[in-house]
Amino acid sequence: MNQLTMNGPDKKDGENTPERGVATKVRPKTKKPSMYRVILMNDDYTPQEFVVMILMGIFKKSQEEAFTIMMHVHQKGIGTCGVYTFEVAETKVAQVMDAAKRAQHPLQCTLEKT
Numbered sequence: 001m002n003q004l005t006m007n008g009p010d011k012k013d014g015e016n017t018p019e020r021g022v023a024t025k026v027r028p029k030t031k032k033p034s035m036y037r038v039i040l041m042n043d044d045y046t047p048q049e050f051v052v053m054i055l056m057g058i059f060k061k062s063q064e065e066a067f068t069i070m071m072h073v074h075q076k077g078i079g080t081c082g083v084y085t086f087e088v089a090e091t092k093v094a095q096v097m098d099a100a101k102r103a104q105h106p107l108q109c110t111l112e113k114t
């Protein structure tokens with residue numbers, strides 16, 4: 001919790017001294033969220049244009065960025081679409097898998113902790 005405390009010369013930070021001293025703000029402990037990579041896998045059947053559309057539509061990449069990522073996956077077998085908090089990453093994976101299933105492409109997408 002945020003609180004203001006009065007700190008005198010013989011008091012440690014955060015100890016309460018109501019009569020005199022300097023008001024210092026004690027920051028609450030906060031945790032950075034864990035981040036997750038969304039990974040795209042290559043296959044022999046999903047059209048390149050479909051992968052580019054996925055990268056533009058779901059991962060908000062420009063056409064040039066999307067093409068570069070798609071070609072990286074095509075040539076290396078695997079590649080990163082982006083890094084997100086868990087909820088965002090799992091939503092994007094589900095959106096990719098749903099779009100691939102609807103279009104009957106075998107495109108695979110997963111997430112991994114960074």
Ligand code: TYC
Nearest residue numbers: 041042043046047048073074
């Ligand atoms: N290898 C596919 C083809 O030549 C294109 C492709 C790229 C498929 C990236 C999946 O994640 C992928 N049609």
